[in-house]
Amino acid sequence: MMPLLFSLDDAHPLLSPLCRGLHADAGRLERRRFPDGESYLRIHNEVTGRPVLVLADLSHPDDKFLPLSFLCDTLKEMGASQVGLVAPYLCYMRQDCRFHSGEAVTSRTFARLLSQQVDWLVTVDPHLHRYHSLDEIYRVPSTVVQAAPLLADWLGERQEPLLLVGPDAESEQWVSQIAARSGHDYVVGSKVRSGDRQVTVQLPDLSAWHRHTALIIDDVISSGQTVLRCLQALRAQGLNRVDCAAIHGLFADRIEQQLTDNGLRRLITTNAITHPSNTIDLSPLLLAPIRKHLAAS
Numbered sequence: 344m345m346p347l348l349f350s351l352d353d354a355h356p357l358l359s360p361l362c363r364g365l366h367a368d369a370g371r372l373e374r375r376r377f378p379d380g381e382s383y384l385r386i387h388n389e390v391t392g393r394p395v396l397v398l399a400d401l402s403h404p405d406d407k408f409l410p411l412s413f414l415c416d417t418l419k420e421m422g423a424s425q426v427g428l429v430a431p432y433l434c435y436m437r438q439d440c441r442f443h444s445g446e447a448v449t450s451r452t453f454a455r456l457l458s459q460q461v462d463w464l465v466t467v468d469p470h471l472h473r474y475h476s477l478d479e480i481y482r483v484p485s486t487v488v489q490a491a492p493l494l495a496d497w498l499g500e501r502q503e504p505l506l507l508v509g510p511d512a513e514s515e516q517w518v519s520q521i522a523a524r525s526g527h528d529y530v531v532g533s534k535v536r537s538g539d540r541q542v543t544v545q546l547p548d549l550s551a552w553h554r555h556t557a558l559i560i561d562d563v564i565s566s567g568q569t570v571l572r573c574l575q576a577l578r579a580q581g582l583n584r585v586d587c588a589a590i591h592g593l594f595a596d597r598i599e600q601q602l603t604d605n606g607l608r609r610l611i612t613t614n615a616i617t618h619p620s621n622t623i624d625l626s627p628l629l630l631a632p633i634r635k636h637l638a639a640s
């Protein structure tokens with residue numbers, strides 16, 4: 344039976360390519376808010392016995408999680424044969440530890456809550472730092488898609504000598520993969536974060552690459568401070584041609600103009616989260632794992 348694909352965001356750039364690639368019908372969803380702010384949601388499709396996919400942008404998740412839960416729960420109540428979640432950006436992965444007593448380890452709690460709503464999960468480069476696999480916290484089958492090959496192929500089209508720069512030790516997993524596939528050199532800096540927006544980045548001596556264009560690579564741009572400090576550190580060493588590629592662009596603080604003012608030439612993101620910088624389409628990577636889960640459930 345053809346799958347149905349729902350999204351809480353009709354404008355998500357992955358919606359059409361996934362529908363086309365999976366031969367899925369787009370689900371018809373009616374949504375509004377009651378005057379008191381509660382959600383009204385109505386599904387206008389017959390879902391009994393049908394496999395259903397939900398595409399969810401989980402950036403800024405606190406307002407989105409409840410409607411998503413209502414949708415998934417209703418689909419199951421109405422008899423969908425399976426409800427799979429495609430969340431290109433998986434939120435609540437960065438608080439992966441109780442750094443101070445009493446802190447909520449929100450990655451674990453969120454994983455428990457989401458695991459109750461869906462039968463499987465496909466996501467792209469979740470922030471696996473202290474966790475090695477989503478299976479440590481998620482209780483449903485999941486597939487992690489890596490965007491590195493797409494980023495590396497995109498880099499392969501560029502002629503100029505590039506130095507790939509990971510701002511911190513966590514970024515090495517992405518930058519090293521992209522460097523190996525694209526053949527460019529890479530370095531990794533060291534970052535100290537003393538607050539949500541207080542970040543310092545130190546880079547090794549880059550004099551061997553002073554003629555190169557630097558490309559900062561990171562998994563997620565949230566406040567943008569990591570990229571900003573890395574950009575400033577590069578320019579302080581005389582590397583004046585600096586671009587940045589990130590998998591997930593949250594841009595929580597709308598820092599784009601500040602990055603440009605500090606000399607960033609080009610900003611590139613995948614279409615996991617809608618943003619004018621979206622350059623790399625993730626849909627070719629998502630189709631195979633989605634088909635695999637659809638067939639297995």
Ligand SMILES: O=P(O)(O)OC[C@H]1O[C@@H](O)[C@H](O)[C@@H]1O
Binds near residue numbers: 470510514561563567
């Ligand atoms: O500095 P902002 O943009 O706030 O946060 C993003 C950074 O924080 C890390 O967890 C990410 O891997 C990335 O390096």
